[in-house]
Amino acid sequence: MKISRRPLAANVPSMAMGDIAFNLLIFFVILAKATDDSHLQWDPAETIDVTRAGAAKVSVVIDADSKYYLNGQQVGIAQLAPQIEQILGSTTGDDRRVLLKVHRDATANHFEPIIEAVSEAGGTIMHVLEEKRLKK
Amino acid sequence: MRIRRKGKLLVEPPSSATGDIAFNLIVFFLVCASIEPDSGRPQEIPRSEENREKKEEVKNIEVAMTANLNAVSLNGDTVRTSELGSRLARILKTKPRPEDRIVIVKSKTDTPYHHWIDVTAEIEQSGGQITIQREEVQTIEVQ
Numbered sequence: 617m618k619i620s621r622r623p624l625a626a627n628v629p630s631m632a633m634g635d636i637a638f639n640l641l642i643f644f645v646i647l648a649k650a651t652d653d654s655h656l657q658w659d660p661a662e663t664i665d666v667t668r669a670g671a672a673k674v675s676v677v678i679d680a681d682s683k684y685y686l687n688g689q690q691v692g693i694a695q696l697a698p699q700i701e702q703i704l705g706s707t708t709g710d711d712r713r714v715l716l717k718v719h720r721d722a723t724a725n726h727f728e729p730i731i732e733a734v735s736e737a738g739g740t741i742m743h744v745l746e747e748k749r750l751k752k
Numbered sequence: 753m754r755i756r757r758k759g760k761l762l763v764e765p766p767s768s769a770t771g772d773i774a775f776n777l778i779v780f781f782l783v784c785a786s787i788e789p790d791s792g793r794p795q796e797i798p799r800s801e802e803n804r805e806k807k808e809e810v811k812n813i814e815v816a817m818t819a820n821l822n823a824v825s826l827n828g829d830t831v832r833t834s835e836l837g838s839r840l841a842r843i844l845k846t847k848p849r850p851e852d853r854i855v856i857v858k859s860k861t862d863t864p865y866h867h868w869i870d871v872t873a874e875i876e877q878s879g880g881q882i883t884i885q886r887e888e889v890q891t892i893e894v895q
Contacts, residue, residue, distance in 0.1 A: 631769070635772050635776060638776055638780075639776070639779070642779055642780065642783055645783055646783060661865050661866035661869045662866065663793055663869055663870070663873055664873070665793065665873070665877075666791040666792055666793060667791065667792070667793065667794070668789055668790075668791055669789065669790035669791055669792040670789075670790075678865075713794075715790065715792070716792075717790075718865045719865065720864070720865055720866040721864050721865065721866070722864070722865045723861060723862050723863060723864060723865070724859035724860065724861050724862070724863040724865075724868065725861035725862075727865050727868070728859065728884060728886050729886075731797060731884060732884065732886065734797075735797045735798070740794065740796065741794065741795045741796075741797060742792050742793070742794050742795075743792045743793045743794075743795060743869065744790045744791070744792040745791065745792045745793055745869065746791070747791060
């Protein structure tokens, strides 16, 4: 004799929907961060007057070991100017902004070629700095 | 006749969800903390070809710096870094034409970036237009 099974209900628990949606939202917010160079080690220099750097297509980092990174990828100094020029293309105005993140103790023989490369590529330099807090 | 209810109804949030809520809150604040916008200073530096042309026409102001954080050289004279701004402002006051306001910045190879930023900030605040002159490296082949 066959005993027929009761059909099992397979419903998606609706209670978890909010959590899932929220986690997805956070996931895409993290992905939307333009360039990921957060893993690089560098300390910004300080200055009194700073403005908001805003978003940029190009970000150049000189880390604590004086290595060069273009949008998070390590590059040589010779490749920098042509690659920046290629990324900037025929953009105009604020789109030609290049974020320059230089370790505070990097020396002129490392950062001056970068500044020269950016100016040769026709980019607008934005030094990423920290606001100097004056001692009272 | 009034009939009293037996006991009070307990209204508790479901305890199984508190772990999820706490985790989501942690993630939310972590993401908020990591998306701090960058701040900085814009700088306009003319292309090197333009520099050469301008250098030939007029005698520009020169600021040279080394690893010494307390002093810089202004037109060959050693001045304190703290006095650079006022000295430059005095010189630039007599130069109304933009092409005369070009300040050539020379740095020794060991000049640290934070010093360079301080000095160039002083030049820009005094009304100078920065242009960079790098130390030329020459390779001599001995046969």
